[in-house]
Amino acid sequence: MHFNKDSLYANPLGEIAAFKFDESVVNVFPDMIRRSVPGYGAIISAIGMLAGRFSRADSLCYDLGCSLGAATLAMRERIAAENCSIVAVDSSESMITRFKRNLDSGGAGAEVRVVCADIREIAIERASVVVLNFTLQFIPLEDRASLLAKIYQGMLPGGVLILSEKLRFDDPRQQALQVDMHQQFKKMQGYSDLEISQKRTALEDVLLPESFTVHQKRLLEAGFASAEIWFQYFNFASMIALK
Numbered sequence: 001m002h003f004n005k006d007s008l009y010a011n012p013l014g015e016i017a018a019f020k021f022d023e024s025v026v027n028v029f030p031d032m033i034r035r036s037v038p039g040y041g042a043i044i045s046a047i048g049m050l051a052g053r054f055s056r057a058d059s060l061c062y063d064l065g066c067s068l069g070a071a072t073l074a075m076r077e078r079i080a081a082e083n084c085s086i087v088a089v090d091s092s093e094s095m096i097t098r099f100k101r102n103l104d105s106g107g108a109g110a111e112v113r114v115v116c117a118d119i120r121e122i123a124i125e126r127a128s129v130v131v132l133n134f135t136l137q138f139i140p141l142e143d144r145a146s147l148l149a150k151i152y153q154g155m156l157p158g159g160v161l162i163l164s165e166k167l168r169f170d171d172p173r174q175q176a177l178q179v180d181m182h183q184q185f186k187k188m189q190g191y192s193d194l195e196i197s198q199k200r201t202a203l204e205d206v207l208l209p210e211s212f213t214v215h216q217k218r219l220l221e222a223g224f225a226s227a228e229i230w231f232q233y234f235n236f237a238s239m240i241a242l243k
C-alpha cells in the first residue's frame with residue numbers, strides 16, 4: 001500500500017471543489033483517513049473481531065464502500081467459517097483499481113470479490129456480516145432507509161451490521177464542542193487550520209452526518225432487533241445492529 005502524506009488541502013485553493021473519491025484522494029487515502037477519523041484503527045480491528053464471531057458457513061460478508069479494503073483485509077484474517085467469502089464494493093473506479101492491485105500481491109484467508117458498483121444497486125444475499133464503515137454518510141438522505149431495508153432483507157437470521165458514521169448532535173453546545181474537539185484532533189495529527197477549513201468546505205453537502213437517534217430509529221424501522229453504539233470518539237461513532 002502507498003502511504004503518501006495527505007497534503008491535498010495544504011495550499012490555498014481558489015475555488016474548493018466538492019469532495020470526490022478520485023485518484024488524488026486514493027493516493028493519500030490511508031494517511032487521510034487515519035489522521036481524520038479518531039479511532040479509525042480501533043474500529044478496523046474490531047470489525048475483524050466481529051467478522052470472526054458472526055461469519056457463518058455458506059454465507060457472504062459485505063464491505064460496502066470498501067475504499068482500499070482496510071475493513072475487508074481485517075475481516076479476511078479472522079473469518080474461519082467454511083465457504084464464507086467477502087464481497088467488497090465501491091463506486092469509485094480509482095479506489096477499486098488500487099484495491100485490486102494491492103490484493104493481487106497476496107494474502108491468505110477468506111476469498112475476496114472486489115466489485116465496482118453503486119451499493120444502492122447491488123443485490124445483498126445470504127449475508128452474515130455487513131459493514132458500512134463511514135459510507136452511509138455519503139449516500140443521499142432520501143436513499144438511506146431503502147438501502148438499510150435491502151441490507152436487512154439480504155441478511156441471515158443472527159447477522160450483524162456494523163455501521164460507522166460521523167455524528168451530529170441536536171444540542172448546539174454538544175455539536176459545537178464535539179466539532180471543535182475533532183478539529184483539535186486533526187491539528188494534533190498535523191493538519192493546519194487552512195487544511196481543516198478547506199476540507200470542511202469540500203465536504204459540505206457531500207458528507208451529511210445525522211444524530212445517533214436518527215440512525216437508531218431508521219435501523220429499527222428497517223427491521224433490526226436492536227442497534228447500539230459500541231465505540232465513540234468525539235463525533236465519530238460505530239454502531240452494531242443485530243438481525
Ligand SMILES: C[S@@+](CC[C@H](N)C(=O)[O-])C[C@H]1O[C@@H](n2cnc3c(N)ncnc32)[C@H](O)[C@@H]1O
Pocket residue numbers: 021033064065066067068069070071089090091092095117118119120132133134135138139
Ligand atoms: C470514507 S470512505 C470508506 C472507508 C472504508 N470503508 C474504510 O474502512 O477504509 C467512503 C467510500 O464510500 C464510497 N461510496 C460513496 N458512495 C457510494 C455508493 N453509492 N456506492 C458505493 N460506494 C460508495 C466512496 O467511493 C468511498 O470509497
Ligand SMILES: O=C(O)C(=O)C[C@]1(C(=O)O)C=C[C@@H](O)C=C1
Pocket residue numbers: 032033036037134166199203207
Ligand atoms: O470530517 C472530516 O473532517 C473527515 O475528514 C472525515 C472523512 C470521513 O469520515 O470519511 C471524510 C473524508 C475522508 O474519506 C476521510 C475522513
